[in-house]
Amino acid sequence: MVAQSRGFRGAAPATGGSLATKLFEINWLLPTLVGVLGLVGVTMIFSATDGVWRYGAFQHFVRVGACGLVMLVVALVDIRVWYRLAYPIYAVGLLLLVGVEFFGVEVNGSMRWLDFGVARLQPSEVMKPAIALALARYYHDLPSHRVSHIVGLIGSLILLALPMSLILRQPDLGTTLLLGTTGVVVIYLAGISWRVIGFASAFSIVGIPLFFKYGLKPYQQERVLTFLDPSRDPSGASYHITQSKIALGSGGVNGKGFMQGTQRQGEYVPENQTDFIFTVIGEEFGLVGGMLTITIYMAVIGVCLWLSLQCKEMFAKLLILGLTTTFTLYIFINLGMVMGLVPVVGVPLPLISYGGTVILAVMGGFGLILSAHLHRGVELPRSA
Numbered sequence: 529m530v531a532q533s534r535g536f537r538g539a540a541p542a543t544g545g546s547l548a549t550k551l552f553e554i555n556w557l558l559p560t561l562v563g564v565l566g567l568v569g570v571t572m573i574f575s576a577t578d579g580v581w582r583y584g585a586f587q588h589f590v591r592v593g594a595c596g597l598v599m600l601v602v603a604l605v606d607i608r609v610w611y612r613l614a615y616p617i618y619a620v621g622l623l624l625l626v627g628v629e630f631f632g633v634e635v636n637g638s639m640r641w642l643d644f645g646v647a648r649l650q651p652s653e654v655m656k657p658a659i660a661l662a663l664a665r666y667y668h669d670l671p672s673h674r675v676s677h678i679v680g681l682i683g684s685l686i687l688l689a690l691p692m693s694l695i696l697r698q699p700d701l702g703t704t705l706l707l708g709t710t711g712v713v714v715i716y717l718a719g720i721s722w723r724v725i726g727f728a729s730a731f732s733i734v735g736i737p738l739f740f741k742y743g744l745k746p747y748q749q750e751r752v753l754t755f756l757d758p759s760r761d762p763s764g765a766s767y768h769i770t771q772s773k774i775a776l777g778s779g780g781v782n783g784k785g786f787m788q789g790t791q792r793q794g795e796y797v798p799e800n801q802t803d804f805i806f807t808v809i810g811e812e813f814g815l816v817g818g819m820l821t822i823t824i825y826m827a828v829i830g831v832c833l834w835l836s837l838q839c840k841e842m843f844a845k846l847l848i849l850g851l852t853t854t855f856t857l858y859i860f861i862n863l864g865m866v867m868g869l870v871p872v873v874g875v876p877l878p879l880i881s882y883g884g885t886v887i888l889a890v891m892g893g894f895g896l897i898l899s900a901h902l903h904r905g906v907e908l909p910r911s912a
Contacts, residue, residue, distance in 0.1 A: 602895025660850030702873030783814030
């Protein structure tokens with residue numbers, strides 16, 4: 529676990545220097561892979577909108593470019609700044625979630641957005657990098673002997689429970705589970721004892737059925753039941769999954785060709801610009817295109833894990849691993865959803881699905897990962 533490597537000292541990096549020096553020392557493989565995924569998104573949104581550039585592909589292209597600049601700016605900021613801002617950023621994210629309760633905009637039956645006139649913001653997406661920052665700061669400051677202590681656990685659980693409860697009310701089950709899983713992974717990596725893990729596992733066995741019965745709304749329960757038995761309502765709750773599988777299967781090995789997808793043209797798969805955009809890739813480029821896309825994602829994850837191994841500070845390591853976990857869960861949940869391996873919960877495919885706040889949050893997260901690696905020689909304060 530990360531907690532066992534507090535004394536680790538990685539290769540000596542530059543801790544300061546000019547802007548040009550920092551730009552040279554950024555690990556450019558990660559931004560390159562991220563940019564490739566963004567261009568894949570532009571191409572597939574262009575296809576999903578029948579080749580009309582202004583219906584989504586152009587906006588996605590602009591967002592990827594603009595958020596790419598944000599990523600680089602975030603990367604160049606000293607990691608000590610992000611360490612100091614970890615709790616304030618978390619607090620801002622929490623306030624935005626509270627704002628949704630009073631001023632949120634309802635779309636498709638869910639109230640998840642704040643409308644600022646020129647743009648809409650989805651605070652739950654902002655909270656994903658914010659929770660990684662907060663938990664990394666929390667466990668960096670927490671003495672190692674208190675990681676498994678009840679007081680230390682309560683602090684981290686409060687940090688998790690506050691945003692999760694607000695997001696679940698929107699309702700957004702997918703983001704709630706994603707946020708919770710990221711938090712659990714960070715807590716585990718911080719060095720929690722196996723005794724606590726065993727107790728938490730036993731509690732989960734009892735708690736999950738109760739949460740299903742009393743914590744989920746009827747339509748969310750229906751999605752879970754549909755996942756377990758897709759044949760129960762093929763024209764209703766099972767429609768998304770059924771059509772998604774047909775689109776993926778019809779692509780075969782090599783696909784039908786760019787913009788030649790009949791399922792897409794017939795608009796059989798709903799939300800094929802956003803949550804179900806992988807069906808467009810599978811139908812038009814087949815197994816080859818789908819596997820190539822997954823390979824690029826795996827390369828991004830591998831680079832992030834490699835960068836974490838070179839960092840010496842607890843905050844930097846946990847920050848990178850927490851953000852990487854969130855990114856990995858995005859991919860796993862979305863692909864599992866379109867393949868019928870997990871229930872439909874409305875999680876986009878990062879950097880490829882259409883959506884501004886998601887791109888900003890993901891690229892901002894990659895900026896934090898690059899900053900942690902770039903400034904890996906910086907010493908951060910630590911509680912005794």
